[in-house]
Amino acid sequence: MKNNKKKSDVFKHSNASLNPWLLLPSREKHIVDNEHKITLGHPDDGRKAIIDDFSYTTLPNSKLPIDIARTATSNWFPGTSVERPAGVALSIEFVVEGRGELIVNGQTYDLIKNDVYILHNTESYVYRALPPDRFIRKIIYFNSINSESIFKITGLDKISRIRMPTEDAEHILYLMTQIDEINRSRQDKFMLKMSSLTYNLILLLSDQTYDHADLRDVSDYLIKAVEFAMKNLGSNLHVIDLANAASCSESYLTKIFKQNLGMNPHQWIELQKIRFAARRLQLSRMKIYEIADELGYSDSFHFSRTFKRMVGVSPSEFRQKNKH
Numbered sequence: 001m002k003n004n005k006k007k008s009d010v011f012k013h014s015n016a017s018l019n020p021w022l023l024l025p026s027r028e029k030h031i032v033d034n035e036h037k038i039t040l041g042h043p044d045d046g047r048k049a050i051i052d053d054f055s056y057t058t059l060p061n062s063k064l065p066i067d068i069a070r071t072a073t074s075n076w077f078p079g080t081s082v083e084r085p086a087g088v089a090l091s092i093e094f095v096v097e098g099r100g101e102l103i104v105n106g107q108t109y110d111l112i113k114n115d116v117y118i119l120h121n122t123e124s125y126v127y128r129a130l131p132p133d134r135f136i137r138k139i140i141y142f143n144s145i146n147s148e149s150i151f152k153i154t155g156l157d158k159i160s161r162i163r164m165p166t167e168d169a170e171h172i173l174y175l176m177t178q179i180d181e182i183n184r185s186r187q188d189k190f191m192l193k194m195s196s197l198t199y200n201l202i203l204l205l206s207d208q209t210y211d212h213a214d215l216r217d218v219s220d221y222l223i224k225a226v227e228f229a230m231k232n233l234g235s236n237l238h239v240i241d242l243a244n245a246a247s248c249s250e251s252y253l254t255k256i257f258k259q260n261l262g263m264n265p266h267q268w269i270e271l272q273k274i275r276f277a278a279r280r281l282q283l284s285r286m287k288i289y290e291i292a293d294e295l296g297y298s299d300s301f302h303f304s305r306t307f308k309r310m311v312g313v314s315p316s317e318f319r320q321k322n323k324h
Helices: 147-153 166-185 190-209 220-231 239-246 250-261 265-283 288-294 300-311 315-321
Strands: 009-012 030-034 037-041 049-056 068-076 081-084 091-097 099-104 107-111 115-119 125-130 135-142 159-163
Touching: 049 166, 068 166, 068 190, 091 166, 099 159, 107 115, 107 159, 135 166, 147 190, 147 265, 159 190, 166 190, 190 265, 190 300, 190 315, 220 239, 220 250, 220 265, 239 250, 239 265, 250 265, 265 288, 265 300, 265 315, 288 300, 288 315, 300 315
Parallel strands: none
Antiparallel strands: 009 159, 030 037, 037 049, 049 068, 068 135, 081 125, 091 115, 091 135, 099 107, 099 125, 115 159
């Protein structure tokens, strides 16, 4: 089950205190709404950016696993710059074309085609379009009612930029395009369908950020437990199995899991199994009962019930909507 796929270039945001760059004047001075096209910039310096195809969902829905607030395609001319204070909506943005720059807590990230970057609602930031071409992105904004927890348990709450391999970048663009089209269509159960696709998107991003090297600064007990679990994901794993592999007590292992990964070992194991199952459903022709058996579930009903609880749709529905 070893993953030999090329890993992405992942940059984590820093926890540094706020810096003087936050005092830079915002260029978002002038907004013109013309048939859902929004122009940002000063009234006297011409058109700077077009945020086209804005699509809004209805009111926040706490029953959805992931709750999307709106989607958009953003087209910035070089020189456009926006400053955002903490508290603005959490978002995932994908660079379709052009170059940009993101500054978070004094840390600067360059943005190029196929990059994914996450703007966290707990941070202040500045981002801008760089010459020579337009800076075009696909964007998903989230309601924070329950979406923040998904980012936390998948580790994306500490990520600012992900440099995606080409093959995965193509699928990210496909998913974000489909989510935007569903949002605009208002078809039956469109919010649930968007939530399902977005869960797939987050799992894919999380898969790119997972690397044992990220654990080098934490307890050896946690490293041993994680390595054992990933090698034996198809077994019926229990917390005691991970504790024995790490040579520590169950209570201590639970403590360091919560401190470092934001969840207990059982929740983490379940998440890894569902991540793996989602990839199998997307990329293989395996039967659902075969995937359930491979991951150590007692039966396909138990697996399907767990999958639907975490993703919001059944495995068969997920496969139908997320064929690669």
